[in-house]
Amino acid sequence: MKTLIVYYSLEGNTKWAAETLAAALGADTLRLVPVAAYPDSGFKKFLFGGKSAVMKQTPELEPYEVDMAQYARVILATPVWAGTLAPPLRSFIRREDLAGKELALVASSMGGSPGKTFEHLKALLGVTGDVPTLSLRDPRSHPSQANEEALAAFCEKLTAGTGR
Numbered sequence: 001m002k003t004l005i006v007y008y009s010l011e012g013n014t015k016w017a018a019e020t021l022a023a024a025l026g027a028d029t030l031r032l033v034p035v036a037a038y039p040d041s042g043f044k045k046f047l048f049g050g051k052s053a054v055m056k057q058t059p060e061l062e063p064y065e066v067d068m069a070q071y072a073r074v075i076l077a078t079p080v081w082a083g084t085l086a087p088p089l090r091s092f093i094r095r096e097d098l099a100g101k102e103l104a105l106v107a108s109s110m111g112g113s114p115g116k117t118f119e120h121l122k123a124l125l126g127v128t129g130d131v132p133t134l135s136l137r138d139p140r141s142h143p144s145q146a147n148e149e150a151l152a153a154f155c156e157k158l159t160a161g162t163g164r
């Protein structure tokens, strides 16, 4: 089954997770880039990003080319911002029709808790049943055994029965 990992990353942790998963699963990646970049340092980083997340903004994305029809599975990966998903993922979900895709969700946070990220993603996606999820704690800047184990278990779950 062909898999696309769609992610946004401000500081590289979600990018690291997406690329690590892509290598393990043989998946393609699509990085979402907002036209107006979020500040990536200091007080402004939390203020602007946090506000944008809480206000459920859908920032304009830089153009990307992807043929969604060729992917049976889509993994959405986001940093946790103010306990929820980062706005670029909201823009992507609003724009693309993911009906009929097998979905899985990845969240990277500083504290290790995804907050309401998965719940909110599922609501946006219109998913009511179970979806595989992976919650990581700053996997690039703070590598840990817990992250390694969670990654391995997630890959195991996704590849079970597919022979990959």
Ligand SMILES: Cc1cc2nc3c(=O)[nH]c(=O)nc-3n(C[C@H](O)[C@H](O)[C@H](O)COP(=O)(O)O)c2cc1C
Binding pocket: 008, 009, 010, 011, 012, 013, 014, 015, 045, 046, 047, 048, 049, 050, 078, 079, 080, 081, 082, 083, 084, 108, 109, 110, 111, 112, 113, 115, 137, 138, 139
């Ligand atoms: C605007 C903003 C809000 C954040 N809110 C949270 C939060 O609510 N909970 C948490 O654990 N980490 C929070 N973080 C930390 C990031 O979720 C965490 O460092 C994540 O791994 C960063 O991913 P990235 O490197 O791909 O951008 C926040 C970071 C930013 C920039």
